[in-house]
Amino acid sequence: MKKIYLLSFFVTAFAAKAQVKIGYALGLKGEAILTTMQTDVAKRSYSMGFGNGFGFFARLKTGRLYFQPEFKYANQTTYQKDTDKNKVSFTSFDVPVLLGGYVFKSKNGSVRLFVGPELIFFNSFKNDGEDLFNPRNSSSIRSGTGSFVLGTGVDFKRISVDLRYKMGMNSVKRKTTSSPNETIQQIVLSVGYKLLYKED
Template sequence: MKKLFTLTLLLFFIGLSAEAQIFTIGPKLGISNTTLSLKENAEIYQSGDAQYSYHGGVFARVKITGFYIQPELYFNSVNGEYTDATDPNDIKTLEFNQNKIDLPILLGWKMGPFRINAGPVATFNLNDEVDASSTNSAVSEYKNAVFAYQAGIGLDISKLIVDLRYEGNLSNQAILGNDEGGVRVNQIMLSVGLKLL
């Protein structure tokens, strides 16, 4: 029974793929340029230099009358940098590191090989606990889940897809110090994917 169900499901997806490429799925990976937003506590903490991060996972795309919906699921390792001026005589450069799962659901429009898309992103934190003994970070708490948004452009070249997007957070991903404000992550993301179907 399981084999029959699996075979039926496989034939269904192959049929969708063959029908004018209504459905496609594949792996995707990329790099990100990450900056931190620390506006709530600008007198103590300041954003540092942009840092590079990486992400990888899977995407699917379903065409619907001139538009498409593209859900994705990927692991995102975020690295950031900020300064701590709690003691003005001893300003420290600290690190922000977070591993998370991102689930964007994008609505897009395609014209020839070019695409534009935008949509919400659910972000799920994978960092278990804060290392209280760390002297390289002032993070006192990570949020379990937050919402963000993405908007960008894309290009399809045969089976290859290329995306360039901006991602911004709608709420804080972490708390600094003794509830002295939060951290929002902003990313410019460049990724490459491969259509398997």
């Protein structure tokens, strides 16, 4: 009797596993980035600046859920308005890890919603041409920060289009008694092309 129960368990588990279909995608993407910063300094504010980025994305999906890690290089700009619009520009390697769901899904296209954290590793950070970031020496700029990402996207077979909002979770400045709290805020439009993909 125990053998029959054990056999039934394995047959049921195998059948359940066989019903789970996995899809995937691997591709390239380019981004247009609007950047500003929020600050707790009373007389300081920033205006939007334009930037761009490019990178890779991978997607694993099953049913209406998917998991999407990315790796990107981004060039971003904003302007400090209280000092005759000083240009603040920085480059970074960004690693978002997204969890999403399909609102609509068919063979020809789909509509998605997604959220997730993003790690940002600075490569340079300049204020009117002066580089404030030097990883070898003491710097007022952190080596990295983090953001929370939420957005929506559509897919047309090999083409993937996303619109996302990135809300900074940590200040770009190292914490001292005099350092202001300044976080990155971004709106990002991205277009991706799936080099490899398989529907689930």
